[in-house]
Amino acid sequence: MIEFLKEVYAVMWSDLRFMRHHFLNIFIMSIMSPLLYLLAFGYGMGRGMTYEDIPYVAFVVPGIVALTTLSTSFSSTSTRINVQRLYYYSFDEMMMSPLRNSAIIIGKSMMGVIRGSISGGIILLIGLYITPDLHLTPLLIASILISCFTFSFLGIMAALLAKSHQSISTFSSLIILPMTFLCGTFFSVSLMPGAFQFLLYLLPLTHASICIRASALDWVFPWTSLLILLAFCASFFLINVYILKTKM
Amino acid sequence: MENIIEIKGLVKRYDDKVAIDGLDLTVRTGEIFGFLGPNGAGKTTTVRVMSTLADFDCGTVYICGHDIKKDPSKAKACIGMIQQRISLDKDLTIRENMILYSLYHKISSAERRRRIDALSEYIGLTEYMDNMVDTLSGGWKKRAAIVCALIHEPKILFLDEPTVGLDTQARRLLWDIIRRLNNDGTTIFLTTHYIEEAEALCDRVGIINRGKLIDIGPPEDLCSRVGATAVEYFHNGVKTQYRYFQNREEANEFVSTLPEGTTVTVRRTNLEDSFVELTGESVGRVR
Ligand SMILES: Nc1ncnc2c1ncn2[C@@H]1O[C@H](COP(=O)(O)OP(=O)(O)O)[C@@H](O)[C@H]1O
Ligand SMILES: [Mg+2]
Numbered sequence: 377m378i379e380f381l382k383e384v385y386a387v388m389w390s391d392l393r394f395m396r397h398h399f400l401n402i403f404i405m406s407i408m409s410p411l412l413y414l415l416a417f418g419y420g421m422g423r424g425m426t427y428e429d430i431p432y433v434a435f436v437v438p439g440i441v442a443l444t445t446l447s448t449s450f451s452s453t454s455t456r457i458n459v460q461r462l463y464y465y466s467f468d469e470m471m472m473s474p475l476r477n478s479a480i481i482i483g484k485s486m487m488g489v490i491r492g493s494i495s496g497g498i499i500l501l502i503g504l505y506i507t508p509d510l511h512l513t514p515l516l517i518a519s520i521l522i523s524c525f526t527f528s529f530l531g532i533m534a535a536l537l538a539k540s541h542q543s544i545s546t547f548s549s550l551i552i553l554p555m556t557f558l559c560g561t562f563f564s565v566s567l568m569p570g571a572f573q574f575l576l577y578l579l580p581l582t583h584a585s586i587c588i589r590a591s592a593l594d595w596v597f598p599w600t601s602l603l604i605l606l607a608f609c610a611s612f613f614l615i616n617v618y619i620l621k622t623k624m
Numbered sequence: 625m626e627n628i629i630e631i632k633g634l635v636k637r638y639d640d641k642v643a644i645d646g647l648d649l650t651v652r653t654g655e656i657f658g659f660l661g662p663n664g665a666g667k668t669t670t671v672r673v674m675s676t677l678a679d680f681d682c683g684t685v686y687i688c689g690h691d692i693k694k695d696p697s698k699a700k701a702c703i704g705m706i707q708q709r710i711s712l713d714k715d716l717t718i719r720e721n722m723i724l725y726s727l728y729h730k731i732s733s734a735e736r737r738r739r740i741d742a743l744s745e746y747i748g749l750t751e752y753m754d755n756m757v758d759t760l761s762g763g764w765k766k767r768a769a770i771v772c773a774l775i776h777e778p779k780i781l782f783l784d785e786p787t788v789g790l791d792t793q794a795r796r797l798l799w800d801i802i803r804r805l806n807n808d809g810t811t812i813f814l815t816t817h818y819i820e821e822a823e824a825l826c827d828r829v830g831i832i833n834r835g836k837l838i839d840i841g842p843p844e845d846l847c848s849r850v851g852a853t854a855v856e857y858f859h860n861g862v863k864t865q866y867r868y869f870q871n872r873e874e875a876n877e878f879v880s881t882l883p884e885g886t887t888v889t890v891r892r893t894n895l896e897d898s899f900v901e902l903t904g905e906s907v908g909r910v911r
Contacts, residue, residue: 385727386724389727390715390716393715393716393720394715398715464714466712466713469772472677474701474729
């Protein structure tokens with residue numbers, strides 16, 4: 377176990393250093409778009425609106441937290457690995473060292489988890505400050521962390537399979553962007569037509585936003601969604617380990 | 625252990641293209657071995673297979689007695705590798721890159737500090753340690769890569785075309801480093817398409833072309849296999865022709881039979897001659 381954690385630390389170390397060298401840049405990048413969403417949907421559009429008996433701001437903040445974990449975790453792991461793999465070739469060096477594949481995947485996900493929870497956390501703090509309907513609960517923290525891990529693993533998967541930087545962008549605009557808008561982030565999935573609803577329930581972000589919202593608003597906690605999210609998380613992890621073992 | 629690398633019947637395909645075609649190769653412990661061949665011959669592919677970066681289709685590869693398929697981490701621990709393209713993390717400083725490699729190999733922090741200091745001193749990098757990678761020239765990056773590759777004290781160092789793109793001075797410096805490392809006990813496996821480099825550095829040279837090992841031996845032996853003396857002659861706009869002879873007397877005899885007005889050079893056979901003779905192709909020679 378200690379050995380395994382050492383390996384995880386070795387892998388994440390370079391990303392920690394990377395964050396230190398580019399701190400301001402990274403910070404501004406990961407906070408910009410969620411702040412804009414918050415301004416536009418929370419204050420601009422949602423001012424004075426209520427939704428399912430609560431102010432729309434209280435409804436939308438957890439959704440923005442969820443989509444922030446997705447976009448930040450996904451893009452920070454996928455971009456960094458993509459660059460290390462296809463431009464720096466330093467990913468090869470890591471693969472040549474005697475590290476366990478599972479340690480490589482966990483280590484590589486850590487930057488996504490850290491950055492995802494920092495930017496999600498900042499939005500959440502702002503939300504806690506502006507509306508009394510939101511609560512910080514252990515389940516909320518767990519949901520945010522699990523969703524960060526899930527989308528970090530997804531980012532790793534995209535980067536490992538990508539043949540070029542272009543394919544990551546394509547994946548982002550075809551899968552990630554639609555998810556951020558549709559998966560119960562700005563409105564409840566139950567408002568969508570039946571077949572479409574079914575489709576949305578197949579996507580991990582839907583379950584992440586359901587969990588994050590319910591725990592933040594003290595609604596009945598949707599354990600099924602949490603389990604589904606965990607299943608996504610575990611499968612992305614296992615697929616990544618498999619890719620390292622067979623394709624790299 | 626007499627042979628540090630043993631490769632038998634290695635086959636590697638990319639889709640339906642054969643990159644390595646039944647390669648048998650042994651490298652002896654302690655030598656500088658040169659893998660010489662033109663671009664696309666299969667040198668990089670061989671090195672990537674040996675360092676476990678690329679999978680292969682048939683054959684066995686033993687590094688330091690470890691089967692790289694069955695026991696990859698033991699094999700990896702014996703190998704240091706400098707890739708053809710610089711593979712440092714450009715978002716980090718030189719020192720951070722070195723620390724990273726020692727973390728990968730689980731070297732304790734006191735030992736890490738000692739080795740990084742000693743190696744960077746040995747390679748002459750000390751003053752650049754806190755520079756970002758991209759502020760250094762190619763030769764310095766190469767040297768930083770060497771320190772990184774040596775941090776876990778590998779028994780064998782792979783260098784894939786180490787001097788491509790370096791100026792003459794940087795190349796000579798790198799040759800010295802390679803010789804010094806070898807003197808201090810590291811086995812060297814280097815690939816090159818520079819014949820001069822193979823001749824200058826290597827104890828033994830393997831000539832590879834189209835994924836096949838054509839010949840192997842000390843550079844002098846490879847040269848004498850075609851004949852010790854070469855005659856280059858050029859006549860009437862036909863392309864330059866080459867003939868090889870066992871000694872100068874035979875060569876001079878042949879020269880005297882050539883028609884008037886032929887441009888003739890008589891010289892010692894070099895590795896390029898034997899390469900051309902053995903493969904029927906020419907590798908670029910750098911002067
Ligand atoms: N990733 C790859 N995909 C397909 N073909 C490849 C790949 N890498 C190398 N090859 C092919 O394999 C052959 C050997 O290449 P390589 O080992 O790079 O040669 P060298 O290093 O001697 O120049 C070449 O014909 C090359 O086109
Ligand atoms: Mg090559």
